[in-house]
Amino acid sequence: xxxxxxxxxxxxxxxxxxxxxxxxxxxxxxxxxxxxxxxxxxxxxxxxxxxxxxxxxxxxxxxxxxxxxxxxxxxxxxxxxxxxxxxxxxxxxxxxxxxxxxxxxxxxxxxxxxxxxxxxxxxxxxxxxxxxxxxxxxxxxxxxxxxxxxxxxxxxxxxxxxxxxxxxxxxxxxxxxxxxxxxxxxxxxxxxxxxxxxxxxxxxxxxxxxxxxxxxxxxxxxxxxxxxxxxxxxxxxxxxxxxxxxxxxxxxxxxxxxxxxxxxxxxxxxxxxxxxxxxxxxxxxxxxxxxxxxxxxxxxxxxxx
Amino acid sequence: xxxxxxxxxxxxxxxxxxxxxxxxxxxxxxxxxxxxxxxxxxxxxxxxxxxxxxxxxxxxxxxxxxxxxxxxxxxxxxxxxxxxxxxxxxxxxxxxxxxxxxxxxxxxxxxxxxxxxxxxxxxxxxxxxxxxxxxxxxxxxxxxxxxxxxxxxxxxxxxxxxxxxxxxxxxxxxxxxxxxxxxxxxxxxxxxxxxxxxxxxxxxxxxxxxxxxxxxxxxxxxxxxxxxxxxxxxxxxxxxxxxxxxxxxxxxxxxxxxxxxxxxxxxxxxxxxxxxxxxxxxxxxxxxxxxxxxxxxxxxxxxxxxxxxxxxxxxxxxxxxxxxxxxxxxxxxxxxx
Numbered sequence: 001x002x003x004x005x006x007x008x009x010x011x012x013x014x015x016x017x018x019x020x021x022x023x024x025x026x027x028x029x030x031x032x033x034x035x036x037x038x039x040x041x042x043x044x045x046x047x048x049x050x051x052x053x054x055x056x057x058x059x060x061x062x063x064x065x066x067x068x069x070x071x072x073x074x075x076x077x078x079x080x081x082x083x084x085x086x087x088x089x090x091x092x093x094x095x096x097x098x099x100x101x102x103x104x105x106x107x108x109x110x111x112x113x114x115x116x117x118x119x120x121x122x123x124x125x126x127x128x129x130x131x132x133x134x135x136x137x138x139x140x141x142x143x144x145x146x147x148x149x150x151x152x153x154x155x156x157x158x159x160x161x162x163x164x165x166x167x168x169x170x171x172x173x174x175x176x177x178x179x180x181x182x183x184x185x186x187x188x189x190x191x192x193x194x195x196x197x198x199x200x201x202x203x204x205x206x207x208x209x210x211x212x213x214x215x216x217x218x219x220x221x222x223x224x225x226x227x228x229x230x231x232x233x234x235x236x237x238x239x240x241x242x243x244x245x246x247x248x249x250x251x252x253x254x255x256x257x258x259x260x261x262x263x264x265x266x267x268x269x270x271x272x273x274x275x276x277x278x279x280x281x282x283x284x285x286x287x288x289x290x291x292x293x294x295x296x297x298x299x300x301x302x303x304x305x
Numbered sequence: 306x307x308x309x310x311x312x313x314x315x316x317x318x319x320x321x322x323x324x325x326x327x328x329x330x331x332x333x334x335x336x337x338x339x340x341x342x343x344x345x346x347x348x349x350x351x352x353x354x355x356x357x358x359x360x361x362x363x364x365x366x367x368x369x370x371x372x373x374x375x376x377x378x379x380x381x382x383x384x385x386x387x388x389x390x391x392x393x394x395x396x397x398x399x400x401x402x403x404x405x406x407x408x409x410x411x412x413x414x415x416x417x418x419x420x421x422x423x424x425x426x427x428x429x430x431x432x433x434x435x436x437x438x439x440x441x442x443x444x445x446x447x448x449x450x451x452x453x454x455x456x457x458x459x460x461x462x463x464x465x466x467x468x469x470x471x472x473x474x475x476x477x478x479x480x481x482x483x484x485x486x487x488x489x490x491x492x493x494x495x496x497x498x499x500x501x502x503x504x505x506x507x508x509x510x511x512x513x514x515x516x517x518x519x520x521x522x523x524x525x526x527x528x529x530x531x532x533x534x535x536x537x538x539x540x541x542x543x544x545x546x547x548x549x550x551x552x553x554x555x556x557x558x559x560x561x562x563x564x565x566x567x568x569x570x571x572x573x574x575x576x577x578x579x580x581x582x583x584x585x586x587x588x589x590x591x592x593x594x595x596x597x598x599x600x601x602x603x604x605x606x607x608x609x610x611x612x613x614x615x616x617x618x619x620x621x622x623x624x625x626x627x628x629x630x631x632x633x634x635x636x637x638x639x640x641x642x
Contacts, residue, residue, distance in 0.1 A: 201406065202403050202406040203406065203407055203409040203410070205362060205401070206469075209360060209393055209398070209399040209401075210393065210420065210424060211390045211391065211394035211395055211421075211476075212390075212394075212420070212424055213390055221409055224409075224411045224412075225409070225410065299410075299411070300410065300413075300456040300458070301410060301456070304455075304456055
């Protein structure tokens with residue numbers, strides 16, 4: 001288990017390094033950063049002054065080293081637009097994004113797992129068909145479209161939920177559904193497939209032969225084994241949701257980190273974009289790492305022996 | 306002695322797209338306390354379905370019917386799911402063929418053993434735990450207290466089957482059904498497990514149904530033998546009777562397949578039964594074995610009587626092998642039992 005953990009950790013660090021290089025390179029991939037900061041009306045002298053001021057004339061490796069060194073300490077520089085420390089900006093917005101992510105994954109798990117189990121217990125039944133329909137819908141509908149449909153329905157026609165903002169819990173209802181529904185199909189199908197597989201297993205028959213009731217057979221003996229891959233998928237999805245809520249936050253103007261990223265791209269606010277990319281990737285990496293550990297912890301065959 | 310289990314006219318039908326599969330076609334048997342019945346047959350003869358039919362664990366689509374299916378006065382056909390659940394694991398236990406996959410990989414063997422008792426008795430967990438350790442020791446597992454904390458994947462196949470046996474014994478069952486318990490194990494382990502089962506059965510005075518395709522196993526442990534072919538019981542009786550004077554051509558064919566120390570010469574060909582088991586989809590008329598039988602005649606396609614040999618064992622054949630020692634065609638005696 002220790003060796004396994006260290007291996008996974010090493011891999012996570014390597015990916016982190018690669019991502020940091022990429023997000024640093026973004027500064028240069030989008031054109032001359034000095035020109036971008038100086039603005040459209042600047043002349044050559046102004047641009048040169050900016051270049052010297054921000055230290056953009058130094059070798060790339062030095063710049064990367066400095067950026068990374070500061071980033072590790074939580075200093076991502078100053079936002080071009082807000083003229084505030086990027087770390088402060090991001091931290092303020094992250095709480096909203098995290099809340100949305102937790103609500104989203106909870107919604108996804110609470111709908112997907114019971115539906116997946118029900119579908120597996122009676123394959124090809126009406127419940128199974130409905131579950132399949134819902135998951136195909138969820139997979140096929142783009143989040144932005146589904147979000148707009150909900151806004152039209154609940155905010156404009158029925159007037160029960162606010163279309164935008166992040167002031168009360170009501171603002172989170174629709175984003176949670178949109179984000180959760182995006183993750184739901186994969187979790188549902190994996191639960192169903194896992195349960196179908198496990199329900200035919202010899203140890204499930206053993207549990208019945210012992211005299212265990214159907215409920216106990218389903219949840220103690222079958223689901224406990226079928227859920228292992230689902231948990232790791234959900235952890236990865238969670239990482240993805242924290243980073244991938246850009247679209248959802250933009251539609252509902254939810255002032256989270258994803259919305260900030262979308263605004264910052266429009267404003268050419270590169271330090272903020274860089275920091276957000278790094279933070280979002282870190283979420284993804286951390287949750288993938290956690291998912292590996294969870295997987296090992298849930299499966300005794302990986303944990304012991 | 307009173308029968309623990311009585312079965313009359315048990316059938317199992319499985320509807321398939323291509324027709325109904327008559328997997329078990331009207332079999333009869335009884336088991337008494339302290340007695341071992343061996344059910345012998347090749348793959349697809351319906352012997353495992355017979356055991357699952359008794360346990361009430363047939364696949365959902367399978368249909369079971371019987372004239373009599375009686376376990377100690379309880380009619381298993383009319384028993385509710387709840388009543389069956391109370392019987393399973395407590396009064397009737399089952400040991401499966403595949404020890405490698407029959408234990409839940411997510412729980413320790415201790416948890417799984419304890420569960421078997423707690424499902425049926427209101428006893429403190431510590432009591433169940435003590436009983437589990439006691440039974441693990443009884444089935445020959447050393448350092449039982451430590452084994453309790455282990456997961457199935459940490460145990461060898463032989464040990465896992467011992468755990469399965471201990472689990473089957475947790476509720477002190479009256480009847481234990483062992484479905485090819487040694488098939489998946491090494492030959493040396495097979496002998497150990499069989500001896501263990503037989504000893505435990507005697508010691509606890511249980512009835513045992515041992516399902517197997519291995520006549521060597523039967524010779525060692527059986528009190529009674531039932532030979533199944535294509536869903537029917539073609540011959541049944543005391544083990545001594547069936548082994549010393551087998552009647553049905555299939556039984557004789559099976560016995561010919563086994564080398565006998567001292568009698569079978571080195572290099573001599575062992576017997577084999579040519580052909581395969583016929584399809585049991587749709588209506589099956591006459592003797593199912595006739596396509597593979599050297600002694601088959603035109604009458605074998607008609608209804609087959611059940612005959613009783615002078616010593617009292619049953620066989621199902623048109624030919625009366627008791628009246629004539631020769632294997633020539635005889636006029637069948639209409640002696641339905």
